[in-house]
Amino acid sequence: MSITINDGVFIIISGLTIVSALGVVFSRNIIHSALFLVLAFLGVAGIFFELGAGFLGLVQILVYAGAISVLIIFAIMLVMNVEAEKTNLPNPSLKTHLWGACLALLLIITLGTSIWRSELFQVLGPPAVSDAVGLLAELMLGNYVVAFEVAAVLLLLAVVGAIILARGVEEE
Amino acid sequence: MEHWFLNIAHWLTSWLVSLGLAPVWAEVILLVGQWTCIVGIITLNVLVLIWLERKVAGFMQQRLGPNRLGPYGFFQTIADTLKLLTKEDIIPSQTDKLIFKIAPMFFIIVSVMLYAVLPMGQDMAVVNLNVGLFYFISVGSLSTICLLMAGWGSNNKWSLLGAMRSVAQMISYEIPLAFSLLGVVMISGSLNLSDIVQAQHNLWFILLQPVAFITFFIAATAELNRGPFDMPEAEQELTAGAFTEYSGMRWALFFLAEYTNLVAVSALAATLFLGGWQGPFLPSWLWIILKTYLIMMVFMWLKWTFPRIRMDHLMSLSWKVLIPISLVNIVLTGAGIEIFRWMGW
Structure with a gap:
């Protein structure tokens, strides 16, 4: 079995993603964790690009990687008075470790079996679609327009709720 | 004149392919060349831009701006860049x-x-x-x-x-x-x-x-x-x-x-x-x-x-x-x- 350029790129990008995901978990400084998360998201975006889904990759960068800065700000504001090296310490109790391992195993089994059984688990050629953005737009604003708009309203409600929770309602 | 750069790129790829290189690698080398050009142009352009910005600022504030080194002080940014390059890296x-x-x-x-x-x-x-x-x-x-x-x-x-x-x-x-x-x-x-x-x-x-x-x-x-x-x-x-x-x-x-x-x-x-x-x-x-x-x-x-x-x-x-x-x-x-x-x- 020979390795093509595409395979090489995939191995490098996915390796980078996995390493930075591990970095998120094992960093002791929460700012470093957040920055590793940026790298992990960029890696996922790279995998999207490699699969020919450029639009999704860019959404990944804009929505996930770009928004990390806000997350970092929150981290700074919440943990400013603790020493930075002690902001993301591992949980010492064995019980939580076991529970975490069980949950992770469950997730892996569920995801793995569903991917294995689905039709997605085939080696396909590069997608034949040239105008993926147009097709996505037609799906979102055509067939699934109600779900799309409901999700938008839900997000708006969440934002308004967060503002009210943060500022508090004025007493009459 | 219109096709100068396109011709250069085309000539470079065909020359590399004629040397026996696979077209994919010729493309990769062309890409590297393009990026090198972009970075070079950006860096040189910044020298002009900083000089221009200082001149414009001077004009707006009724003063001369840089005027000692070279014609209209044009070499000032080059001197500044050399100074920055040789400075100690303080962390x-x-x-x-x-x-x-x-x-x-x-x-x-x-x-x-x-x-x-x-x-x-x-x-x-x-x-x-x-x-x-x-x-x-x-x-x-x-x-x-x-x-x-x-x-x-x-x-x-x-x-x-x-x-x-x-x-x-x-x-x-x-x-x-x-x-x-x-x-x-x-x-x-x-x-x-x-x-x-x-x-x-x-x-x-x-x-x-x-x-x-x-x-x-x-x-x-x-x-x-x-x-x-x-x-x-x-x-x-x-x-x-x-x-x-x-x-x-x-x-x-x-x-x-x-x-x-x-x-x-x-x-x-x-x-x-x-x-x-x-x-x-x-x-x-x-x-x-x-x-x-x-x-x-x-x-x-x-x-x-x-x-x-x-x-x-x-x-x-x-x-x-x-x-x-x-x-x-x-x-x-x-x-x-x-x-x-x-x-x-």
């Missing part, structure tokens, strides 16, 4: 070392990556991406993180405050920036920058979308952290904002990246609103350079004319004025397109 002891070191590198990488999709002449984009405009916006949003890294890594109150301000400002102004571009996208029906240039064959979009152009211009000034929106640096109150602890070449990298962003955003404005590389008589790559410089002159004019505005005014300008205006512009553009279609144009 303060209390910083978050790794983040402090890589922040300027990431910043310059992100700014250079913006150039991948810009059409610098007919058929002269490095990558002719279908979603080019979207690429520009989403990659541009990464520069916020780099500023935050600089601000946090410096472990300095001024730096952190400057970084916080720049994040608030850049995230707020990304929304009107993207919304103002939607009008152009709706009319041209494409996110591909080359297609958008082609769509302006008869009429520049600045005439069809004047409101969008003004909104874009204001939002871009804020995204670039340039005066009158340079709150993140605000020399009088924050020393130099996120760059306070940086010196020597690391500081120069930030400076370089800021001007790189300025050129990229001006080129984007020229591409979207001023007809891109289209124009009579001169070759296409010269037209885009002329238009980009025109827009950069307006940026400089604004910077040295207006005083800095207050942070809360800055935020309310984005959320209460620019975003509603750009939303109304989208609705009106949609209605206009439908009316034109209905009338059969």
Whole structure:
């Protein structure tokens, strides 16, 4: 079995993603964790690009990687008075470790079996679609327009709720 | 003259293939060559830009500006660059070392990556991406993180405050920036920058979308952290904002990246609103350079004319004025397109 350029790129990008995901978990400084998360998201975006889904990759960068800065700000504001090296310490109790391992195993089994059984688990050629953005737009604003708009309203409600929770309602 | 650069690229690839190299690797080498050219042009152009900025500032403030070295003080920036290159690389002891070191590198990488999709002449984009405009916006949003890294890594109150301000400002102004571009996208029906240039064959979009152009211009000034929106640096109150602890070449990298962003955003404005590389008589790559410089002159004019505005005014300008205006512009553009279609144009 020979390795093509595409395979090489995939191995490098996915390796980078996995390493930075591990970095998120094992960093002791929460700012470093957040920055590793940026790298992990960029890696996922790279995998999207490699699969020919450029639009999704860019959404990944804009929505996930770009928004990390806000997350970092929150981290700074919440943990400013603790020493930075002690902001993301591992949980010492064995019980939580076991529970975490069980949950992770469950997730892996569920995801793995569903991917294995689905039709997605085939080696396909590069997608034949040239105008993926147009097709996505037609799906979102055509067939699934109600779900799309409901999700938008839900997000708006969440934002308004967060503002009210943060500022508090004025007493009459 | 029109096809100089295309001919060079074509000649290079065919020469490499004739040497017995696989076409894929020839493409890779061509890509590396293109990036080297872009980085070189950016770096040399910044020398001119800094000199120009200081001259413009001098003109606005009725003084001479740099005038000692070379004709009209032109060699001043070269001397400054040499000084910066030879300075000691100081890393303060209390910083978050790794983040402090890589922040300027990431910043310059992100700014250079913006150039991948810009059409610098007919058929002269490095990558002719279908979603080019979207690429520009989403990659541009990464520069916020780099500023935050600089601000946090410096472990300095001024730096952190400057970084916080720049994040608030850049995230707020990304929304009107993207919304103002939607009008152009709706009319041209494409996110591909080359297609958008082609769509302006008869009429520049600045005439069809004047409101969008003004909104874009204001939002871009804020995204670039340039005066009158340079709150993140605000020399009088924050020393130099996120760059306070940086010196020597690391500081120069930030400076370089800021001007790189300025050129990229001006080129984007020229591409979207001023007809891109289209124009009579001169070759296409010269037209885009002329238009980009025109827009950069307006940026400089604004910077040295207006005083800095207050942070809360800055935020309310984005959320209460620019975003509603750009939303109304989208609705009106949609209605206009439908009316034109209905009338059969």
